Amino acid sequence: MRAKRPPRGRTWVALALVGFVLVACAVIWRRAIGVAQASTIRTLEAQRIQADGEKSKLETTVRMLSGREHLGPIAEQRLHMRVPDDSEVIVLPRSESAHAAH
Numbered sequence: 568m569r570a571k572r573p574p575r576g577r578t579w580v581a582l583a584l585v586g587f588v589l590v591a592c593a594v595i596w597r598r599a600i601g602v603a604q605a606s607t608i609r610t611l612e613a614q615r616i617q618a619d620g621e622k623s624k625l626e627t628t629v630r631m632l633s634g635r636e637h638l639g640p641i642a643e644q645r646l647h648m649r650v651p652d653d654s655e656v657i658v659l660p661r662s663e664s665a666h667a668a669h
Contacts, residue, residue: 631637642648 639650
């Protein structure tokens with residue numbers, strides 16, 4: 568039976584190389600994940616910018632379509648409404664109770 572010998576220099580060098588390779592693999596794996604996440608972030612940022620632009624466009628469209636100059640002709644055509652003449656307008660005086668509340 569042979570006696571157990573302490574590890575020699577070649578064993579330590581081999582263990583150091585295996586350790587270095589494992590650390591290098593971990594660094595490369597982590598960096599690859601970082602690159603993939605950076606790509607995802609860039610894609611999401613581009614989508615957010617596009618969505619912000621579309622939101623602004625839609626807000627402008629809503630403001631335009633809900634304006635009096637757009638709704639007036641629609642109300643006149645579909646609902647048969649019109650702006651009254653001055654002779655058709657009756658101005659009612661405010662009552663005292665309504666006046667006191669303000």
